[in-house]
Amino acid sequence: MDLHLQAGTGEGLRAGLELALREAVRSGRLAPGTRLPSSRTLANDLGVSRGTVTQALDQLVAEGYLESKPRSGLRVAPQPAPPIESPRPSRATLPAVPGIDLRSGFPDLAAFPRRQWLAATRHVLRTAPNTAFGYRDRTGAVELRQALAEYLGRARGVATTPAHIVVCAGYAQALRLVCQVLSHHAGPGSAIAYEDPTEPDYPALTEQLGHRARHIPVDQDGLLVDRLTDESAAVVTPAHQYPLGVTLSPARRVELVSWARRSGGLIVEDDYDGEFRYDRRPVGALQGMAPDRVIYVGTTSKTIAPGLRLAWLVLPGSLVDPLHEATRWDESYVNVIDQLVLARLIQTGELDRHIRHCRTRYRRRRDLLGQAIAGQLPYARLSGVAAGLHAVLQFPAHTGSEASLLGHLERSGIHVEGLSPFYHRRENTPPAIVIGYATPAEHTYRHALGALVDALRAAPT
Ligand SMILES: Cc1ncc(COP(=O)(O)O)c(C=O)c1O
Helix, strand or coil, X not given: XXXXXXXXXXXXXXXXXXXXHHHHXXXXXXXXXXXXXXXXXXXXXXXXXXXXXXXHHHHHHHCCCXXXXXXXXXXXXCCCCCCCCCCCCCHHHCCCCCCEECCCCCCCHHHCCHHHHHHHHHHHHHHCCHXXXXXCCCCCCHHHHHXXXXXXXXXXXXXXXXXXXXXXXXXXXXXXXXXXXXXXXXXXXXXXXXXXXXXXXXXXXXXXXXXXXXXXXXXXXXXXXXXXXXXXXXXXXXXXXXXXXXXXXXXXXXXXXXXXXXXXXXXXXXXXXXXXXXXXXXXXXXXXXXXCCEEEEEECCCCCCHHHCCEEEECCHHHHHHXXXXXXXXXXXXXXXXXXXXXXXXXXXHHHHHHHHHHHHHHHHHHHHXXXXXXXXXXXXXXXXXXXXXXXXXXXXXXXXXXXXXXXXXXXXXXXXXXXXXXXXXXXXXXXXXXXXXXXXXXXXXXXXXXXXXXXXXXXX
């Protein structure tokens, strides 16, 4: 065992051994569940007496770092989760800000389909049987799972049945449940691959749940699949990479599925904005290529509103029972009325109409953004525009640092995010900003865009 033991004797040696073991457990180097070698083996390996080792191990058991199980020896005990350290405020805590809000991650909240939601709510309250208001079905209301199976097959090419769907309170809850299942499937402390760059909250959540996050670079074809090795899962955004906006190429999709089949790894497909594709025919979900290896996650956060906290998991058959088990102690549950309302909006075609309407608006906004940049900031490069609700605007290195550019925009009352906080390895990223062009209300968009372009033109270089 690799322990950093300070030289010493007697009491000092025992205290040093305790310190080294504590540090190894706290840092996660020794993950919960890890079995320790016998005291005899440890004593031999470390070159100390068996008595010293036994005393140190007893002390760590008393302190709750280790636990002793009959017939299975000593193991690292489950540890309280460390606080999540996020390099930027979590999206969930982002306040509404005065000024011009072009941060990514939001649809136009002013476009919430209030009239349709109200009509569907009336219908649900008039027609739902009393039994609908009883204790929850942990996997979600069957009416919604049926509607989703039909909708996802038609709109996203997802091959599934209602029995494979679990309704969740947002993507992060879905990811939390998946990590729990992976702890049983691949063992605690397994490695999970993330795209680099990515939304940093998700790898942070993964690590909080006892897995290791690996950061795999992305190029213009998406994830560098050939860098994957023995990860238990790879989390990807194939339709529109977050935040770069590239699409996972057909060759990489095939490569990714072959990796999963070869290695036994799973693919977590985060289809957060898959409904919004502008230039080409929609890119179907990866899940359709390998329903037995892909865990698909969809959400209403971009199509309707993040405040609904309404998302869904589509599972391979082998994970249905383990995931149901994971929901057992999980009380994050979407209330049944919202679920039935969404089911009704899908059944009546209102959701499709709403998405078509938003797609037309966002495409126009995207076009205006492209024209403004080409006309007034020709030295900047706009990318990731074929789909989704955001684009990346990159500047030549000599235009100054990303931090000074963002500072200048903030002082001009414009809120956007820099690209670099999304990277795990940040050193060589050129200055760039992520523009959420869906965020402003429709009637304010032209003004917001004009202000952004003016401020960028006036930015000190
Ligand atoms: C990459 C990515 N995945 C998923 C989501 C959706 O998360 P949720 O369903 O928790 O709102 C977002 C939201 O911004 C996102 O950026």
